[in-house]
Amino acid sequence: MHCGLCLPTCPTYDATKVERNSPRGRISLMRAIADGQLEATKTFADEMYFCLGCLACQTACPAGVNYAELFEHARAEAEQSGTLKSPKRNLIRGFTLRWLFMDLRRLRFVSRVLRLYQRLGLQSLVRRSGILKLFPKRLREFEALTPEIQPRFSAELIAPVTPAVGAKKFRVAMLAGCAQDPIFSNVNRDTVDVLARNGCEVVTPRAQSCCGSLHAHNGEWALAQELARRNIEQFPPSEFDAIITNAGGCGSHLKHFGKLLADDPTYRDRAKSWDAKVKDIHEWLTEIGLQAPATDAKADRQVCPTVVTYHDSCHLCHGQKITAQPRQLLRAIRGLELVDLPESSWCCGSAGVYNLTQPEMANELLRRKLAHIKSTGAQIVATANPGCLLQIINGARAEGIPLRVVHPITLLAEAYRQDK
Numbered sequence: 027m028h029c030g031l032c033l034p035t036c037p038t039y040d041a042t043k044v045e046r047n048s049p050r051g052r053i054s055l056m057r058a059i060a061d062g063q064l065e066a067t068k069t070f071a072d073e074m075y076f077c078l079g080c081l082a083c084q085t086a087c088p089a090g091v092n093y094a095e096l097f098e099h100a101r102a103e104a105e106q107s108g109t110l111k112s113p114k115r116n117l118i119r120g121f122t123l124r125w126l127f128m129d130l131r132r133l134r135f136v137s138r139v140l141r142l143y144q145r146l147g148l149q150s151l152v153r154r155s156g157i158l159k160l161f162p163k164r165l166r167e168f169e170a171l172t173p174e175i176q177p178r179f180s181a182e183l184i185a186p187v188t189p190a191v192g193a194k195k196f197r198v199a200m201l202a203g204c205a206q207d208p209i210f211s212n213v214n215r216d217t218v219d220v221l222a223r224n225g226c227e228v229v230t231p232r233a234q235s236c237c238g239s240l241h242a243h244n245g246e247w248a249l250a251q252e253l254a255r256r257n258i259e260q261f262p263p264s265e266f267d268a269i270i271t272n273a274g275g276c277g278s279h280l281k282h283f284g285k286l287l288a289d290d291p292t293y294r295d296r297a298k299s300w301d302a303k304v305k306d307i308h309e310w311l312t313e314i315g316l317q318a319p320a321t322d323a324k325a326d327r328q329v330c331p332t333v334v335t336y337h338d339s340c341h342l343c344h345g346q347k348i349t350a351q352p353r354q355l356l357r358a359i360r361g362l363e364l365v366d367l368p369e370s371s372w373c374c375g376s377a378g379v380y381n382l383t384q385p386e387m388a389n390e391l392l393r394r395k396l397a398h399i400k401s402t403g404a405q406i407v408a409t410a411n412p413g414c415l416l417q418i419i420n421g422a423r424a425e426g427i428p429l430r431v432v433h434p435i436t437l438l439a440e441a442y443r444q445d446k
């Protein structure tokens with residue numbers, strides 16, 4: 027089918043109106059290469075990296091085209107072609123994909139160094155000194171996106187086993203994530219608290235690995251498979267009622283280990299049971315029946331409730347089709363009024379590392395997102411993916427918008443704490 031129903035939902039096509047920048051155009055290119063009519067050239071590789079991988083086209087497609095799978099294979103093809111290779115690119119990919127994210131102890135070490143740099147005031151000093159003007163524009167943009175590192179990481183905030191509050195109904199495992207841990211360990215803490223309040227005993231192993239979505243989305247198929255195997259070993263699916271993730275982007279990848287390891291006879295079956303056990307936190311809470319926070323006397327006294335709006339992370343809504351559950355959860359919190367965000371499922375430009383690799387397009391999408399957020403008059407924007415949280419936090423700060431940007435689970439955890 028070439029119906030084109032996906033075209034109006036594609037942010038890159040919307041920006042350029044060029045067929046090649048649309049899902050249909052990209053699929054035609056992939057097909058031509060698969061049929062041997064085209065070589066995987068640099069133009070092809072650039073096009074695959076201009077795609078956000080937001081999967082809005084997958085939601086729109088009436089024929090059920092699995093764009094997520096096509097996209098991952100196309101990026102792997104682009105990498106194998108070697109057309110994008112350069113010493114600088116090889117160095118960056120080698121450092122991040124093959125070194126930093128393959129062992130989270132390294133990521134935590136680098137994060138601690140960065141934390142020290144921030145705490146000692148060196149970062150503000152460097153920013154104020156104007157020295158950054160001497161560096162290339164790309165590096166300055168990259169520096170501006172440096173996230174604030176948390177004082178304590180998940181292992182220091184969360185016990186290996188957290189008992190359920192009241193009767194134990196379920197035993198679940200908690201995935202702390204890779205970048206999520208140093209940047210949003212507080213959200214992990216909140217997630218564990220919320221799970222415990224909902225009758226779950228929560229196991230949070232100290233030794234965890236990156237889920238590998240970064241690798242799969244950047245053409246490193248073999249590394250993604252290696253990380254999938256490690257995750258299955260660290261979280262044996264038969265030992266838990268559910269394996270919980272609170273990051274939309276990770277969840278979308280974590281639910282497809284079965285396909286990733288389909289040709290591996292040792293892991294194939296366990297990967298399938300793993301897929302069935304992985305649950306996004308909002309999905310799980312809705313499935314088991316969320317215990318709404320009790321009446322909040324303080325919020326009830328409030329004349330005006332706090333206005334909150336919700337931005338759908340692409341891989342939570344398009345990748346996992348989870349849209350109603352986070353909204354349901356936000357509505358359960360007294361003192362909050364949820365207002366609709368126009369174009370809530372339109373990508374904010376974060377898209378993994380897209381805001382680093384394609385800053386112009388990412389900034390255009392961010393401006394559009396912020397304009398919609400402002401139009402709602404909300405004081406809080408809730409979103410359930412670390413990339414989206416950072417992108418909107420950075421955007422709001424740059425534009426001077428007084429906005430609290432927060433994971434929905436944090437709002438729920440705060441409401442439970444007020445119950446006490």
Ligand code: SF4
Pocket residue numbers: 035036037038039047048049052076077078079080081082083084093
């Ligand atoms: S994944 Fe997003 S950016 Fe890529 S083709 Fe689909 S809609 Fe367009």
Ligand code: SF4
Pocket residue numbers: 027028029030031032033049050053083086087088089090091
């Ligand atoms: S990907 Fe789906 S929606 Fe887009 S042109 Fe093909 S069949 Fe139509």
